[in-house]
Amino acid sequence: MMRWLLEWWRGGTAAVEPASVRDAARLAQLHGASFARGWGEGEFESMVSERNTLVHRLRQGRRTVGFAVSRIGADEAEILSIAVDEAYRGRGFSRTLLMTHLGHLAGRGVRTIFLEVEENNQPARRLYDGAGFVVVGRRERYYKQPNGDQLNALLMRRDLS
Numbered sequence: 394m395m396r397w398l399l400e401w402w403r404g405g406t407a408a409v410e411p412a413s414v415r416d417a418a419r420l421a422q423l424h425g426a427s428f429a430r431g432w433g434e435g436e437f438e439s440m441v442s443e444r445n446t447l448v449h450r451l452r453q454g455r456r457t458v459g460f461a462v463s464r465i466g467a468d469e470a471e472i473l474s475i476a477v478d479e480a481y482r483g484r485g486f487s488r489t490l491l492m493t494h495l496g497h498l499a500g501r502g503v504r505t506i507f508l509e510v511e512e513n514n515q516p517a518r519r520l521y522d523g524a525g526f527v528v529v530g531r532r533e534r535y536y537k538q539p540n541g542d543q544l545n546a547l548l549m550r551r552d553l554s
Contacts, residue, residue: 429537453481460476468502510549512545
């Protein structure tokens with residue numbers, strides 16, 4: 394009873410489910426709020442429609458509050474982007490989203506996952522470290538910021554097999 398009441402008060406349990414073209418505008422909005430160069434609605438519409446791309450949305454109650462996007466090639470995949478609405482961060486939702494997304498990738502035959510993360514993005518680094526990703530490379534000045542700064546990217550990998 395108490396757990397149900399707590400979930401109700403928080404807005405319902407978090408659910409990770411496949412995204413559809415109808416979600417594209419909201420996913421673009423979330424991406425734009427989370428990254429220096431946001432992806433547009435059309436880009437999300439294309440990704441949702443591609444067979445080699447897996448897009449999940451994170452729903453809290455009836456509101457989409459996050460997403461994960463990966464591109465699959467043979468038995469490997471790359472996480473292209475993952476984001477959670479700033480108002481919902483720090484509650485473990487990103488971990489739920491990531492781990493569910495990885496489970497679906499494994500279910501599609503993916504054995505190795507790669508991603509790039511900005512070197513100084515400590516929340517993302519903690520998420521990926523905690524999910525078993527390890528640093529396997531570094532790209533100098535990979536991310537270009539609106540102010541002209543160039544930030545390093547770390548290449549991370551996790552084996553699912």
